[in-house]
Amino acid sequence: MSDILAVRDLEKTFGSLVAARDITVSVPPQQTVGVIGANGAGKTTFVNMITGHLRPTKGSIFFEGSEITGRPTREITRLGISRSFQVAQIFPTLTVFENMCMAAAIGRHAGGFFSNIVTPLHSSEAVADAEAAIELFQIGAYRDIKALALPQGIRKLLDIGMAIAGHPRLLLLDEPTSGISIEEKFDLMQIVMAALKSRKITVLFVEHDMEIVERFADRVLAFYEGTVIADGAPAQTLDDPKVQELISGTRAKANGGTPAHA
Amino acid sequence: MAKRMQVVGGGLAFIAAAVIAPFLPDWVVSLATIAFANALVVLGLIVLWRAGLVSFGQALYYCIGAYVVALLGRWIGLRDAFALVLLAGIAAGLISFLIGFLIARYREIFFAMLSLALSMILYGVLVKSESLGSTDGFSVLTPTFLTYVPHGQTLNLTLYWFTLAVCAASALGVSAYFRSIAGALAAPVRDNEIRVEFLGVSVARVIHAKVVIAGTLGGLGGALAALAIGHVDPNMAYWTTSGSFVFVAILAGAGSVAAAFVGSLLFEAIRSLAVDIVPEFWQMILGSALLVTILFVPEGLGSLVLRLRRKKAEPS
Numbered sequence: 001m002s003d004i005l006a007v008r009d010l011e012k013t014f015g016s017l018v019a020a021r022d023i024t025v026s027v028p029p030q031q032t033v034g035v036i037g038a039n040g041a042g043k044t045t046f047v048n049m050i051t052g053h054l055r056p057t058k059g060s061i062f063f064e065g066s067e068i069t070g071r072p073t074r075e076i077t078r079l080g081i082s083r084s085f086q087v088a089q090i091f092p093t094l095t096v097f098e099n100m101c102m103a104a105a106i107g108r109h110a111g112g113f114f115s116n117i118v119t120p121l122h123s124s125e126a127v128a129d130a131e132a133a134i135e136l137f138q139i140g141a142y143r144d145i146k147a148l149a150l151p152q153g154i155r156k157l158l159d160i161g162m163a164i165a166g167h168p169r170l171l172l173l174d175e176p177t178s179g180i181s182i183e184e185k186f187d188l189m190q191i192v193m194a195a196l197k198s199r200k201i202t203v204l205f206v207e208h209d210m211e212i213v214e215r216f217a218d219r220v221l222a223f224y225e226g227t228v229i230a231d232g233a234p235a236q237t238l239d240d241p242k243v244q245e246l247i248s249g250t251r252a253k254a255n256g257g258t259p260a261h262a
Numbered sequence: 263m264a265k266r267m268q269v270v271g272g273g274l275a276f277i278a279a280a281v282i283a284p285f286l287p288d289w290v291v292s293l294a295t296i297a298f299a300n301a302l303v304v305l306g307l308i309v310l311w312r313a314g315l316v317s318f319g320q321a322l323y324y325c326i327g328a329y330v331v332a333l334l335g336r337w338i339g340l341r342d343a344f345a346l347v348l349l350a351g352i353a354a355g356l357i358s359f360l361i362g363f364l365i366a367r368y369r370e371i372f373f374a375m376l377s378l379a380l381s382m383i384l385y386g387v388l389v390k391s392e393s394l395g396s397t398d399g400f401s402v403l404t405p406t407f408l409t410y411v412p413h414g415q416t417l418n419l420t421l422y423w424f425t426l427a428v429c430a431a432s433a434l435g436v437s438a439y440f441r442s443i444a445g446a447l448a449a450p451v452r453d454n455e456i457r458v459e460f461l462g463v464s465v466a467r468v469i470h471a472k473v474v475i476a477g478t479l480g481g482l483g484g485a486l487a488a489l490a491i492g493h494v495d496p497n498m499a500y501w502t503t504s505g506s507f508v509f510v511a512i513l514a515g516a517g518s519v520a521a522a523f524v525g526s527l528l529f530e531a532i533r534s535l536a537v538d539i540v541p542e543f544w545q546m547i548l549g550s551a552l553l554v555t556i557l558f559v560p561e562g563l564g565s566l567v568l569r570l571r572r573k574k575a576e577p578s
Contacts, residue, residue: 051460073459073460074459074460074461074462074463074464075462077459077460077461077462078462082460083460085456089454089456089457089460090453090454090457091449091450091453091454091457092453092454093449093452093453094449094450094453102443102446102447102450102461103461105443105446106443106461106462106463107461107462109443115443116442116443116444116447116463116468117439117442117443117444117445117471118442119442119443120441120442120443121441121442121443121445121446122441162457162461163460166461166462
């Protein structure tokens with residue numbers, strides 16, 4: 001099994017509500033997969049099941065050949081799956097450097113309970129990792145500014161930077177461009193995708209903007225009512241009549257001026 | 263560099279405090295011994311406070327530490343200060359480890375109230391236990407130090423130096439902990455628990471460790487206070503005792519380790535002066551001192567040093 005991620009017959013129900021069903025997907029290493037779908041189509045549920053935030057009702061998830069279904073988030077993180085958030089999850093009272101250094105130190109030193117107590121935060125390796133991530137995401141100008149004072153785009157970059165500071169092999173980006181103005185979206189994705197490519201990280205990103213999906217994804221998964229209705233190269237998925245009928249409605253709206261946020 | 267300077271500075275301060283003691287009146291030395299013993303409890307509160315947690319029941323561990331010392335003396339005649347303080351620290355650490363499984367799940371006011379409730383349970387049990395001296399408590403045996411058996415004023419001084427040594431070791435340990443990943447995780451835990459979990463760290467375990475560190479320090483403080491006062495009673499677990507530790511923590515601020523010791527000394531000094539000058543209204547003086555602190559140095563005395571440092575750094 002050479003796929004980095006393999007998901008089989010995944011299902012999640014909340015009472016009588018079916019949030020996800022019959023999801024079977026395999027992702028080879030270093031692929032960049034775009035995930036599209038209307039709000040409530042099950043994209044975030046899918047991400048949450050892979051990262052252990054939600055336990056699937058049925059089905060199994062394999063990462064690099066070993067099963068991770070239902071394991072707690074922090075174990076999955078330590079195995080090498082990381083994620084960023086729709087709303088940036090950072091430490092507002094710490095500076096950009098301190099945020100990044102914390103993420104780097106935990107990633108570098110495995111995050112074990114006792115190693116956390118005996119390892120200094122500012123070990124030279126962690127500091128080097130943090131500085132490298134800051135440079136990679138081009139946020140050096142904000143290095144010593146507290147995260148609460150950062151503009152939205154920089155927050156997003158910091159959030160994603162922290163997610164990769166621990167050297168994950170699979171990264172899930174939940175709407176990396178949500179809350180970002182249309183003019184800035186493209187530049188932000190350019191920085192993010194170049195950074196991830198240079199680190200050879202496999203990426204799954206949830207996105208509403210079809211132009212961005214088309215530009216950055218190697219492959220697109222289309223979600224509708226909790227399941228995958230199309231899976232293939234961007235052009236192929238986006239031209240699929242079913243996708244155009246059920247999802248590209250969102251695209252028309254997004255292009256009409258108000259970006260769709262979940 | 264800066265951290266080595268801090269450690270050296272702290273060490274020099276402790277040595278200075280040790281050297282001047284023989285030239286001070288006896289009552290000052292006794293007062294300072296109790297102030298430094300209490301400072302250990304405050305240091306524990308600071309460990310929790312950095313993670314956004316306030317314990318209103320730290321007297322629980324203080325009282326456990328004190329009673330372990332008193333009871334070991336009473337039951338098996340153990341007098342050795344080293345053994346007593348060590349055992350008291352271990353006992354308080356174990357109890358806080360058990361309590362941690364419950365309390366590490368709570369935050370904010372719930373954490374504060376639960377810790378308060380637990381300390382009041384101990385108070386209730388002690389008051390009702392005739393065999394443990396009930397409300398009167400009982401006295402503590404005069405301590406010895408390994409083979410050294412001092413008396414009178416020498417005992418007073420020896421106990422002071424002993425307390426200083428335990429404080430110096432604790433201060434060194436806690437400042438090393440603050441520089442570690444787990445110690446530095448305090449602000450992240452306070453800021454955003456979700457991100458901490460998604461970085462691969464259990465928030466509950468980080469907090470549990472802080473509860474144990476604070477509990478152990480509380481036990482050590484209680485043990486030293488019991489030796490210094492020579493008597494234990496259930497009031498050591500009462501909520502006003504916890505309150506006075508929180509008071510000193512606010513006075514000191516969470517910014518530095520040294521502030522816990524300076525703050526505790528200042529608190530004891532203000533309290534004894536106030537009792538001396540206006541015996542009827544001493545609480546009012548303390549209350550005003552707290553009010554002034556909150557209004558003018560909201561981040562505590564420790565922040566004054568940081569402000570000075572920043573001012574020095576700016577012109578260069």
